[in-house]
Amino acid sequence: MKRFETSSIGRRGGLSAFAAAVLAVAASLAPNGSHAQETVKFGVSLPITGDMAEFGSFIRNGIELAIDQANAKGGLDGKMVELVIEDSRGDPREAVLVAERFVANDEILLEIGDFTSSASMAAAPVYEAAGMAQISPTASHPDFSGLGDNMVRVMAIQKAESQYLARWAVQDMGKQKIATIYTNDDWGVQASASFADEVKALGADVLTEEGITPGEKDFAAVVTKIKNMGPDAVFIAGHSAETGAILAQSRRARLQTQFLNSGAPRSPELLELAGSAAEGIAGVALYFPENPDPVSKAFTDAYVAKYEKTPNLFAALGYDAGLLALQGASAAGGKRSAVAPAIFQLSDFVGVTGGFDYTASRDPVKTYNRTVVRDGEWVMSE
Amino acid sequence: MPQIVKNALENSPLILFLAALVAAPFVISNQYVLQIMIFIGIYVILAQSLNLLNGYIGLIAIGHAGFYGIGAYTSAMLTVDMGAPFEVAFLAAGLVAGAFGWALGRPTLRLEGIYLALATLGFNIIVWLVLLNWNGFTGGPLGIKDIPRPSVFGWEVDTRIENYFFVLAVVAVVVFTMARLVNSRFGRALVAIREDQLAAAAMGVNVTRYKVQAFVISAFYAGIAGACYAHSVRYISPDSFTMLESFILLAILALGGSGNMIGPIVGAAILIAIPELFRAVSEYRMLLYGLVLIIVMQVRPQGLFGGHHYDLRLRLFDRRQRKAYRGDVFLPPEAM
Structure with a gap:
């Protein structure tokens, strides 16, 4: 009986302490005020940890390369572009939280990601409601681009x-x-x-x-x-x-x-x-490192120079997503809801994975290179 | 001091806590924080549901995401494919999950310990594979999109704040009914089975029947949680109902402590919030997540609130029953 009473007091204190902790946590998560905008921020939602981290890191490298190149040339209309990279683990639930985080942050203009279709599609309603462009480098689900007016596909269907x-x-x-x-x-x-x-x-x-x-x-x-x-x-x-x-x-x-x-x-x-x-x-x-095409070759050389390893399709798609984001942001003039419409006005987007006319369709169709394995190596097929 | 004032004082922590939760969305304008709290709410329902099995009756069920997935798909398919009203779909999510709980429980609940654990794990994998492979029925890996927002008897749950209150209301009902349930004769029978199955049977407790009933109730609540998830996120795919989700639930119970009402709530709040709190260290955040679990297991192996009976202070509703369990069955395990 004595024991119970003791624990009863402890419990009461514990519950109040817990309530206080919840509020403290909530307060610490709230945005800490915005300061003057010398930079433009792009949100990036990708699997950085977990099973799909490998894909995420290639895409991330590709995006960072595109942004670094733009910043080296003076940035976006004079403003430096900064990436806010958040880990979604490719999990739909976490992708939704990342989306909420980006949308709640007024400094973030647009979002690039996510890697899987299911994570991208779970987060899509959040971006759509906020009018923020969601540029997925890799979402392949046939319905992704039709989920709203702000979903941008980079990968060819x-x-x-x-x-x-x-x-x-x-x-x-x-x-x-x-x-x-x-x-x-x-x-x-x-x-x-x-x-x-x-x-x-x-x-x-x-x-x-x-x-x-x-x-x-x-x-x-x-x-x-x-x-x-x-x-x-x-x-x-x-x-x-x-x-x-x-x-x-x-x-x-x-x-x-x-x-x-x-x-x-x-x-x-x-x-x-x-x-x-x-x-x-x-x-x-869509992409291969030996492609002599000037756009593709320039990307490959820059990537190898920066990361000292050979890029793959995911890195190329990340780079293209970065390019698309930059062009959209430039045309949108810093207005969130104008980014996706600006991208859908691009009739001659040129990327590493091929060019595409976004005014014709939101589902890119690109030209392919035929390859086969001969003597243990991938070679171009005639 | 009049009795009613006394009661109010005794329940003040709970009342304050609820008031804080109701006031929260008006203080916190950040939608991201609200969304985290919505997910915490959904995991509180799941953890309470699993707690009934793992905590109260002592069955080791490790495939709870199976019922969660069945609930989510039932509600989503009923509203999207058949245009059923939300209220019907929501209830059906629980009922269908409960029916699967019965179908799984009947043959397997005569198994003990690790054998039952494996059976439930297998069930989780089967559910995931069916969701993934039965393309014509569940949409397969393409999932289900455009799931309508909840609409409860004319209340259109359109905004995030409304969604928060909707989930909060469901959580409140689940926690309240669960607290009443485990404080009842039924709950005491479950604990009796947990402590000593033979002794319980000798006292006239129908062990198998209680196990099956607890299993069905637990599956029902997990199904309800699934419906909450489906209508909050509005797109579901089999990815969200893998074994990983089941293990997160087990981790929540291990961290918070099972066999009482507070542990699952605290566990869910901490384990869902931690990955978000540690975002600043990006690559290492899941490492810290694991570290927190290891530290808690070292310092308090029974979980933060494990080993004691915390009852949400429902004395207000039934003083007589409370007295009954205070005296005997609900002593902390180490006191026995």
Whole structure:
């Protein structure tokens, strides 16, 4: 009984202390007043920690490169551009909080991010309500750009790439019996479906469409099933890890056919994982480091000079997102709600991953470079 | 001193705390902070729900995000695909999750300890895989977009502040009903089972029936939390209902302390706020998150509020029952 009374007093104090703590925390989170604007701030929401940190760091490097170059040339109409980078871990819930944080901060003009479609789409209503441009370098969900008037897509939509690959396989390579394997995420589903539709439209057969769970390692069942169907081409919509494993396991199962890939463009990791099994695989690339195109080459050289490593597609998309943000911000004259409309007025945006006319559509379609693996290296295909 | 004044004084911390929560959105104009508090509210519901199992009846359930996901998808699909009214969808979220709780609980609740833990973990993975792969039904990895905002009997919950009050109201109802539940005969039976299953059975407590009932109730509340999330964020995808979410809930109970009403609330507030408070150190913030957990586990292995029975001071509502548990079953475990 005594014991209970003691704890009763302690409890009362504990509860008040907790209430006080909650208010203190809330107060410390509130914005600490705005000071004079000599800078323009861009919010960046990306996975900096967690499973997707690797992708996030490439995109972040690309964005920082674009902004640094602009600042070196005198900034945005005389003002220096500053990035406010926040970690979302690619988690929809955290992306919403980051969005609220940016929107609540009057100094932030626009936002670049997030990496995954689900994080971008969960945060989209927040940006839309605030009239802040949300420029996602990588969101591939077909509905992302239609969620509101402020959602800007940088990556070419997957549909165009899948259709391009399907035409390459059926019309140029003459393949007639094609199977697909795709990672079961929003991107993979689209990639496979668009590919299969185009193959059917061209009069060839789709033997099967096999989904694999992201992060899975053993694909023996899928490979065996496809082998028994006797395809003359297999389309893999998967990133380096899955595609590499599928190629290596196909070699072991003696499945010999023409492989095509989307999702691991010119990936060196794929070559490491699959070894000689990668020989002959075909894919298209929006960006590749050896591209002699002047815009692309200037980016590659600047990136290598700054970070001392070779950029990839994600870095290039980050850079393009940075360029797009700068052009939008410049035309918007510091007004949040004017950024996205300004971007949709750009008829001749030129980026590392190709040019695009945003007045025609909000879903970029870009030109592709054909690549294949020959003697253990990605080379341009004729 | 008149009894009513005495009661009011005794309950003053709780009343003050509630008043602070109601006043908060008028003091804090920052939408970001409000959104954090909304998420804390949702996790308070989830933690209370899991607390009924892990804290009160002593079942080790580690797949609670499964019920959370079922609730979110039920409510989202009913409103988006079938145009059901929000009130119906919201309730259905709880009922459907509860039904799954029954379907899972019936065959598995005869299992003990680690075997039950594995069964619930497996359930979480199955739910996630179904949400991810059944493209035609759940939208698969594309998720569900344009989920309507809550609208409760004519109250259109359009703004963030209204959303805050909506979630606060749901949390209040959940916490209140949960407090009443665990203070009832039912709650004492759960604790009796936790302390000694055989003794409870010998006293005439139908162990399996109580376990299944607790499981269904817990799943119901988790489903309600799912509906709150779906209609607050307005876009859901399977990403939000992975095992990681289940582990966050376990961490909340471990940190706050289970088996009482205050622990889950404090745990949810701390664990949801911490990653946001540590934003200044960007790359290292999840490291600090882990560090806080480790320190608490070192200093207070039973959790911040673990080991005692904190009851939210609901004396005002039922003095007789309170007296009953003060005397016997609800002594802290180490006193037994």
